[in-house]
Amino acid sequence: MKNFNLKLLLLLLISTLITLGCQIKDNITDNSIVWTDDKNGTFTDPRDNQTYKVIKIGNQILFAENLKYQIPEKEITDITEWKNNNDYDGWSFYRNNLDIGKSYGILYQWEAAKLACPNGWHLMTDNEWSELINNLGDEYMAGNKLKEIGTEHWYGTNAEVTNESGFTALGGGYRDSDGDFINLSIAGHFWTSTTYTMYNENYEAYRRSLAYTDQAILRIQTGKRHGLSARCVKD
Template sequence: MAENLRYLPSVSAPGISSGTGPCYYVYGYSGTSVDGAKASFNYNEYGVLYNWAAAKAACPSGWHLPTNEEWTQLANYLGGKSVAGGKLRESGTTHWRSSYTGVTNETGFTALPGGFRDFDGTFQSTGYRGYWWSATEGDEPYSAWFIHMSYNSSGIGTNSFADSMIGGLSVRCVKN
């Protein structure tokens, strides 16, 4: 997919969390109206933030949430994690806080800094960082792997930590 997923069957208030049931958030939106959320700037620019349970079921038929291995294969194909973010990230400063050396978006992936929804219900890092789920569960309780990109780097990182499934991150789907 060339943009962050915008599938939004319902809206979870920012203070609602779950490690097992699906939750859907729109950055900065505190209501529960789907129409209200879809009318917001952040929905239209950055898409929806999903907890892991929602992310696993969000991709349309014929598509899937990429595994951590698929994200790693993509990074390796693009020259490794230290440079892959620059080839995936939108260039310029329309959405990112600043431009960075090595950012070309030559893949057309156009990664945007949609930020994330933290465990405590706060939204953080829009304009600074983008986070995308993988379908791979982590080793810690309620953990799953994700990738991230930052405004001040041309690389990508991968991470997994306890309770990460509860947070809200962006989703990109891969065609089967």
């Protein structure tokens, strides 16, 4: 009986060590997520060691912050270069201001946004945005559940804004096709990876937009030269 108990204790000890070893290994894996509970965690991008909050909504695992990855050699500060970039692969901080970028993330042209998510993640598709919105009700009420509470990153707010999803959408504004910066704290605009095919898929793609003034989230086609915010979803 004593030998049996010793063997059982040894097996339990080995099992515990294996479990701890797997957890440690997972925590240092490039694509790992460190979960704080069943819906909230953090992910560290191995390319630049930027740590992002992540959330689980329905079956989706999403960034809860705007992407901030600086694609090497693709920053465009010059207005003329921006509006002549037909590769749509540039990015910039709002007003080319790093301090604004630290809060609101980066504004990516469309091709850049598709390339900017880390390995194991991708830019949300139009359908994935629809799935997110449907999990929160519909496009007419989801905005208030997605937006950050308060006025730190929004020009105004109201009592109906709850951010109950944890998505924490910010009013990051955008950079238009002529290189001008517009709408900071007024609205948040997010690329999808889905092209708009009604007329010419080479020039436009879908975006999702939220404004401080109402609770709706809009689906609009936009020229790919525009600079918008980006959110990543787990593969």
